[in-house]
Amino acid sequence: MSADKISSRVTAYACGKYRFYTVSGDRSKWLVGGVPEASEEYIREAAGADSIVLLTSRPEFSESLSEVLKVNPGIRVYASAAGLRNIKEILNTDGINERLIKDGAEEDGIRFIVTPGLCWMDSVMALTDGVLFSGEMFSGFDGSAAGLKRYYEENLAVNSGFVRAALGKLRGTEIKTVCPAYGLTCPQGSVCLSAEPDELAAKYREWSEPHRSERKRAAVIYASRYGYTRSMAEYAAELLSIGFDVDLLDARRTERSGLAAAAERADVLLIGTDTVNRNAPREIWETVTSLDTVNKRGMRCLVFGSYGWAGEGIKLIDSVLSSMGMRRAAKPVEALLKPSEKDLERLKKAVEAFLKE
Ligand SMILES: Cc1cc2nc3c(=O)[nH]c(=O)nc-3n(C[C@H](O)[C@H](O)[C@H](O)COP(=O)(O)O)c2cc1C
Structure with a gap:
């Protein structure tokens, strides 16, 4: 009883x-x-x-x-x-x-x-x-x-x-x-x-209570084997730092909870992914699946990365973020192998869309 x-x-x-x-x-x-x-x-x-x-x-x-x-x-x-x-x-x-x-x-x-x-x-x-x-x-x-x-x-x-x-x-x-x-x-x-x-x-x-901060926050989360996507991520983070507090995180070296927390804090989200066997790496998927699709719906995002032949990982992540209701700031920025000056210029243009807002 x-x-x-x-x-x-x-x-x-x-x-x-x-x-x-x-x-x-x-x-x-x-x-x-x-x-x-x-x-x-x-x-x-x-x-x-x-x-x-x-x-x-x-x-x-x-x-x-x-x-x-x-x-x-x-x-x-x-x-x-x-x-x-x-x-x-x-x-x-x-x-x-x-x-x-x-x-x-x-x-x-x-x-x-x-x-x-x-x-x-x-x-x-x-x-x-x-x-x-x-x-x-x-x-x-x-x-x-x-x-x-x-x-x-x-x-x-x-x-x-x-x-x-x-x-x-x-x-x-x-x-x-x-x-x-x-x-x-x-x-x-x-x-x-x-x-x-x-x-x-x-x-x-x-x-x-909603999280408030004076400056907006950006999360730049990337996975990179040879450093090509990393160099794009670092460049994007540097550009963003004019207008945002930036979390730049290597998905392979950061705990899943740390990635999720950075994405949760962020006002804008950039994901850099390489492509391995027609897919994005597991750590990038884990980041994407831990996103709060209720409260983060409508968040501005951008996907970028280096690829070898078709860049399937970049396309997959971009399409899943759109399906989750995130708003992409620009089309994905893809670089064939080592990013060239032109690739970085395209990345700069895409990142400027965040800064203008
Ligand atoms: C094991 C392996 C599998 C790969 N599979 C693909 C693939 O399916 N499609 C593609 O476009 N690139 C593929 N690539 C190429 C990489 O995406 C490419 O080397 C890219 O520049 C790596 O960028 P990162 O330096 O940021 O890791 C593959 C590379 C490796 C090593």
């Missing part, structure tokens, strides 16, 4: 590291949240509930609904429009007693707040009695801020704009207790996160 009384109306339960809650509404009984594997306790509470609120359709929080429906097929299922659509696709059924959550709507003493992007686009929160069911926001607390931060980094940081929007929406709301969807037992022995709500919001504000 893992129940913990949060208020006269709200009880919290642990199911592994996941949390679910029951609410005694003005007229009926509610279950809030889903878990990856429904425990006996979860099923028992679901069997006696009139309604269930799914704060997101993310499978670890919604698949347990199929078990709930076995014991309580008529239960009212509350979720956002996108949430209901996804839940029906996850359960592969239209046979749910669905109820659409609208922003600000109140039902049986529970207020719903539509807060998309945390981290799926269908996420919502619910509030009753000063108790906030925050879903994935504020999740991961393990008695220290480290667990909270880890959960944020792994799940929500990618949508920092949505996090800020949610914080804005909650401003002015009186919150006595935050009840997240996931998190370890807190030090007070309660299964619910009972760290100060204001403290949590302050931490989230700090983490989701």
